[in-house]
Amino acid sequence: MQGLWDLNTFEPRLDVVVPGDTIPAMFWNAVKQRGDTVWMRQKELGIWRSWSWHQTADAVREIAAGLQAIGFAPGECASILSNTVIEWVLADLAVLSCGGVSNGIYPTDAASQVHYLCEDSRTTVLFVEDDEQLDKALEVRAGLPGLRRIVVFDMEGLRDLDDPGVMSLDALRELGRARLSADPQAVERTVAACRPEDLAILVYTSGTTGKPKGAMHSHAGLVYTARGYNTLIAQDEKDERMCFLPLCHIAERMGGEYFAMYTGSILNFVENPETVPENVREIAPTVFTAVPRVWEKFYSGVMIALKEASPLQQAAYRWSIGVGEAIAAKVLAGEPVGAGLKLKFRLARLLALDNARKLIGIHRSRFLVTGAAPISPELVKWYLALGVPMLEVWGMTESCGASTAVPATRIKPGSIGPATGYNEVRIDPATGEILVRGPNVFMGYLNLPEKTAETIDAEGWLHTGDVGVMDEDGYFRITDRMKDIIITAGGKNVTPSELENELKFSLYITDAVVIGDKKPYLTVIVMIDQENVEKFAQDNDVPFSNYESLTRTKEVLDLIQGEIDRVNAKFARVEQIKKFFLLETQLSAEDEELTPTMKLKRKLVQTKYAERIEAMYR
Amino acid sequence: MSQNPPSVSDTPVLKLLNVESAYGPIRAIRGVSLQVRRGEIATVLGSNGAGKTTILKTISGIIDPRKGSIEFKGEDITANDPAHIVQQGLSHVPEGREVFPLLTVHDNLVMGAYTRKDKDGIARDMEAVYAYFPILRERAAQDAGLLSGGQQQMLAISRAIMASPDLILLDEPSLGLSPKLTKEIFEIVVRINRERGTTILLVEQNANMALNAADHGYVLENGRIVMEDACERLREKEDIKEFYLGVKDDGVRGERRWKKKKTWR
Numbered sequence: 001m002q003g004l005w006d007l008n009t010f011e012p013r014l015d016v017v018v019p020g021d022t023i024p025a026m027f028w029n030a031v032k033q034r035g036d037t038v039w040m041r042q043k044e045l046g047i048w049r050s051w052s053w054h055q056t057a058d059a060v061r062e063i064a065a066g067l068q069a070i071g072f073a074p075g076e077c078a079s080i081l082s083n084t085v086i087e088w089v090l091a092d093l094a095v096l097s098c099g100g101v102s103n104g105i106y107p108t109d110a111a112s113q114v115h116y117l118c119e120d121s122r123t124t125v126l127f128v129e130d131d132e133q134l135d136k137a138l139e140v141r142a143g144l145p146g147l148r149r150i151v152v153f154d155m156e157g158l159r160d161l162d163d164p165g166v167m168s169l170d171a172l173r174e175l176g177r178a179r180l181s182a183d184p185q186a187v188e189r190t191v192a193a194c195r196p197e198d199l200a201i202l203v204y205t206s207g208t209t210g211k212p213k214g215a216m217h218s219h220a221g222l223v224y225t226a227r228g229y230n231t232l233i234a235q236d237e238k239d240e241r242m243c244f245l246p247l248c249h250i251a252e253r254m255g256g257e258y259f260a261m262y263t264g265s266i267l268n269f270v271e272n273p274e275t276v277p278e279n280v281r282e283i284a285p286t287v288f289t290a291v292p293r294v295w296e297k298f299y300s301g302v303m304i305a306l307k308e309a310s311p312l313q314q315a316a317y318r319w320s321i322g323v324g325e326a327i328a329a330k331v332l333a334g335e336p337v338g339a340g341l342k343l344k345f346r347l348a349r350l351l352a353l354d355n356a357r358k359l360i361g362i363h364r365s366r367f368l369v370t371g372a373a374p375i376s377p378e379l380v381k382w383y384l385a386l387g388v389p390m391l392e393v394w395g396m397t398e399s400c401g402a403s404t405a406v407p408a409t410r411i412k413p414g415s416i417g418p419a420t421g422y423n424e425v426r427i428d429p430a431t432g433e434i435l436v437r438g439p440n441v442f443m444g445y446l447n448l449p450e451k452t453a454e455t456i457d458a459e460g461w462l463h464t465g466d467v468g469v470m471d472e473d474g475y476f477r478i479t480d481r482m483k484d485i486i487i488t489a490g491g492k493n494v495t496p497s498e499l500e501n502e503l504k505f506s507l508y509i510t511d512a513v514v515i516g517d518k519k520p521y522l523t524v525i526v527m528i529d530q531e532n533v534e535k536f537a538q539d540n541d542v543p544f545s546n547y548e549s550l551t552r553t554k555e556v557l558d559l560i561q562g563e564i565d566r567v568n569a570k571f572a573r574v575e576q577i578k579k580f581f582l583l584e585t586q587l588s589a590e591d592e593e594l595t596p597t598m599k600l601k602r603k604l605v606q607t608k609y610a611e612r613i614e615a616m617y618r
Numbered sequence: 619m620s621q622n623p624p625s626v627s628d629t630p631v632l633k634l635l636n637v638e639s640a641y642g643p644i645r646a647i648r649g650v651s652l653q654v655r656r657g658e659i660a661t662v663l664g665s666n667g668a669g670k671t672t673i674l675k676t677i678s679g680i681i682d683p684r685k686g687s688i689e690f691k692g693e694d695i696t697a698n699d700p701a702h703i704v705q706q707g708l709s710h711v712p713e714g715r716e717v718f719p720l721l722t723v724h725d726n727l728v729m730g731a732y733t734r735k736d737k738d739g740i741a742r743d744m745e746a747v748y749a750y751f752p753i754l755r756e757r758a759a760q761d762a763g764l765l766s767g768g769q770q771q772m773l774a775i776s777r778a779i780m781a782s783p784d785l786i787l788l789d790e791p792s793l794g795l796s797p798k799l800t801k802e803i804f805e806i807v808v809r810i811n812r813e814r815g816t817t818i819l820l821v822e823q824n825a826n827m828a829l830n831a832a833d834h835g836y837v838l839e840n841g842r843i844v845m846e847d848a849c850e851r852l853r854e855k856e857d858i859k860e861f862y863l864g865v866k867d868d869g870v871r872g873e874r875r876w877k878k879k880k881t882w883r
Contacts, residue, residue: 132876135869157875534649534842541686543635543651545836545843546882585883 004327005337007389007408013234018262021196022219024097027261028191031057034264042086042269063094064187066176070149074099077121081105082129086269087153088247089257091127096200099190103202104248106596108589115140121202121214122146130154196220203250203397214446215397225400225440226262228422232405239265239286244276246596251372254401255289280361288368292375293598298360300507300532320348324385353386362388369393374497376505377413392416398462400440404476418474427470433482434468435461486517492574506563507532511600515613521578523616526560528582551582579616631656631785631817637686639676646672648841659811659818661828663862664838670821671713674787678710679703705733709778713789715770719763723754726762726773730780747776750806768799788820804831825862829853844882857882
C-alpha cells in the first residue's frame with residue numbers, strides 16, 4: 001500500500017478505452033469488449049448477485065425492444081422515479097438505446113413534483129420503483145395526458161393490480177423478447193441512428209428558488225466528460241465502487257454510472273439508503289466518490305467509537321493520528337517525508353489508523369473523491385492523516401460534474417484545484433464569478449430559452465454563480481455563491497459559506513444557514529446532528545424526551561453556543577455570529593426545507609422561519 | 619369512562635431522568651426521561667422490544683439502571699431494593715400477571731397487603747377490590763392458578779391495590795385477553811384512578827385502549843422516547859394513526875401496503 005508521499009503513481013488515461021460517440025454506442029461497445037466480466041452487483045435477500053456485461057446487455061436489449069413495442073419513439077422522454085437500484089441503470093440505458101431522452105426523478109419527491117417534472121419533460125413512459133412510487137404516479141396521472149404507460153420495477157404487493165396503463169418491468173421485457181424474435185436487430189438500429197448532438201438526458205436542478213429547471217445534456221457532452229474524467233482519476237475493471245447517491249443527481253449519473261460504464265469499474269449498489277455504512281464495509285471500495293455529508297458521517301462514527309474506547313486505545317489513536325497529521329503536513333507543504341516518519345507511520349497504521357479505515361470501509365481505497373457541496377478543509381486533512389488521499393472536485397449539473405479537480409500529486413485542502421484539462425475555467429474580472437467553457441457544458445434548460453441565455457453567454461461561458469479566486473498555481477478557491485453574499489447593515493461583505501463550513505465541521509451540527517443581509521449583525525440557524533447530540537445529552541444527564549425537547553434544553557443550547565464561539569474565534573469581530581436558534585423539527589429528505597442531498601435550502605429556510613429570524617434582531 | 623377525574627397536580631409523583639438499562643451488552647432503554655403527575659394515568663406506547671417492560675422493571679428496582687436516576691415522591695429510589703420500593707407506595711403489576719398459583723385468591727390478596735399494618739384499611743380495600751371484581755369474591759377460596767387469564771389479571775391488579783399504593787405500574791394488562799375483557803379491565807383501571815386517586819403508569823401495545831384510558835402518553839421506539847403529549851393530541855398525530863392505530867387512507871389504488879416514513883412531529 002502506498003503512502004501519501006508517493007501518489008504520483010496515479011496514471012491518467014489519455015487514450016479512449018471504449019469507443020463510441022453516444023452513450024448507447026459506448027455501452028454496446030463496452031459489452032463487446034468485456035462480455036462475461038462483472039459490471040454490477042446488488043444485494044438480494046442478503047446475497048450479493050452479480051450482473052455481467054452480457055446479462056446487463058440482455059436486460060437492456062429486452063427493455064429497449066419492449067419500449068419500442070409500446071410505441072416509445074426516438075426523441076420521446078421517459079422518466080425514472082426510483083431509488084438507486086440496478087433497474088434504474090437498465091431502464092436508463094434502454095431508453096437511451098431507443099434514442100429516447102432519459103430523466104430521473106427523486107424518490108423523495110412528492111406527487112405534485114412528480115407531476116411537474118413529467119409535464120415539463122413531456123414524459124410518455126414513467127418507470128417507478130415499487131407500489132409506493134406507483135401511488136404517486138397514479139395520484140397525478142389524470143393531469144398528465146401525455147403519459148402513456150407506467151412501468152413498475154418491483155411488483156411486490158401489486159399482484160391484483162389491474163390497470164391497462166400500468167405494467168411490470170418483466171411484462172415489458174416479455175414484449176421486448178417477442179419483438180426481438182421477430183426483428184432481432186430492432187435495438188441495434190435505433191442505437192446506430194442515435195447521433196452525438198442529440199439530447200440524451202435531463203437533470204433537474206433541485207431549485208432552491210422557484211421551479212426546478214431541466215438541464216439538457218447531449219450524448220457528445222456526456223461521452224466527452226466520461227473520457228475527461230479518466231484523465232483525472234483513472235480507474236479500470238479492477239476497481240470496486242459504491243453506487244448509492246441518487247442517480248438523478250449528476251454526481252452519481254455521470255461519475256458513477258456513465259464513468260463506470262466507460263472504464264469498466266464495478267458498481268456495487270447498496271441495499272437501501274439506511275444500510276450505506278454496512279455496505280461500504282462489506283464492499284471496501286477501491287475508489288469512492290461521495291458528498292461531504294457522507295464523509296462527515298463517517299468521521300463522526302469514528303469519533304463516537306473512539307469516545308467509547310479504552311484509555312489505552314484512545315492514546316494509541318492520538319499518537320497515530322498525530323503521526324498521520326505530521327506526514328500530511330509535510331506532503332501538503334511539498335516537503336519530503338523522512339524514513340523515520342515513514343517507519344512511525346507503519347506503526348501508526350498497525351496501532352490505530354488501519355482500524356479507523358476498516359471501521360469506515362475505506363481500507364482498500366486508492367483515493368476518495370468529494371464534491372457537490374463545500375467540504376471543511378479540516379475534514380480533508382483528517383482523511384489525509386489516515387493516509388487516504390481525498391481529492392475535491394468542483395462542478396455543477398450544468399457543467400456535467402467536475403470542472404476543476406485537485407490532483408493527487410499536489411493536494412491543497414480548502415481549494416477546489418485547477419481547471420481540468422477538458423474545460424476552461426476563468427474568473428470574471430468584473431464580478432469575481434467563476435466561468436466554465438468546454439464541450440461538457442450543457443445544452444441549456446428545457447423550455448427556458450431566457451434562463452439559458454442568462455446562464456451561457458454569447459462566448460459560450462457558463463456562469464456558475466459561484467464566486468472565487470485563483471492563486472498563483474492556478475488553483476481555484478470558492479468564496480461563495482453569488483446570490484448568497486451577505487452585506488450587513490454596516491456595509492461589511494460576508495461570505496456565509498465560510499462560516500457555515502466551519503460550523504458543519506462540528507460533530508453536533510449537521511447544517512447551518514448564516515443570516516445577516518442588511519442586518520446589524522450575523523445570526524445563524526442550526527440543524528443539529530441528532531445522533532451525536534442525543535449521545536451528548538445522555539452522557540451528560542441532560543433530560544429530554546423527543547427531538548424538540550432535546551433542542552430546547554439549556555445544555556444543548558450551551559453546547560451549540562460553544563461550537564459557535566469556537567468558530568467565531570477564527571473570524572474578525574464584524575464576521576462573528578451573535579445569536580442563533582436551532583431547528584426544532586427533525587427534517588428528512590421529504591421535507592421542503594432540504595434538498596434531496598440533505599442540504600438546507602437557504603431561501604426557503606429564510607422565508608419559513610422569518611419570524612424567528614426577526615426575533616433574533618429584537 | 620366518564621367519572622370526574624381526580625385533580626391532577628403538576629408535581630410529578632414519579633420522575634425518570636436519562637435512565638439507561640441493559641441486559642448484558644444489549645441496551646434496552648437508551649436514555650429515557652419521563653414524568654408521571656400525581657393523579658393521572660400515564661402511558662408508554664411501543665412495539666415489541668421497544669423497552670416498555672424494562673422501564674417498569676427499572677422503576678420497581680428489579681433491574682438496576684446503568685445510568686440516570688428515578689425519583690418517587692421527591693425521593694431518589696434509583697436501584698433501591700424492590701421490597702423497599704413497594705413500602706414507599708409503588709406497586710408493580712407484572713406482564714403475564716404472575717399471581718401465586720398455589721395460593722387461594724384470598725391469600726393472594728392478603729399477600730398484596732403484606733407490607734401493611736392497618737387491619738381496618740386492609741379490610742376496607744379487600745371489600746373495594748371485591749366490589750370492582752365480584753368474580754374474585756365468588757372464587758375467593760379457589761387456587762389462583764385455576765382462574766382464567768382475565769380473572770388472573772383482575773387478581774393481579776387487585777393484589778396491587780391491596781398494598782394501597784400511590785402509584786401502580788401496569789404492564790400490558792391486555793396481554794392474551796379478548797377485546798371484550800380488555801375493555802372491561804381498562805374501564806376498571808380508569809375507575810380505580812378516578813375513585814381512589816391512584817396514579818397509574820401503564821405500558822401497552824394496544825395503543826387504542828391505552829390512548830383512550832390515559833391522560834398523557836409517551837411513545838417509545840428502540841429504547842428512546844420519540845414523542846410525548848396529551849393523549850387526545852397524540853391520537854390526532856399522523857404517525858400515531860398510521861403506526862399505532864392502524865388508521866390510514868388507502869391511497870389511490872384503494873389498498874396501500876407501504877408505510878409512510880415516521881417523522882414524529
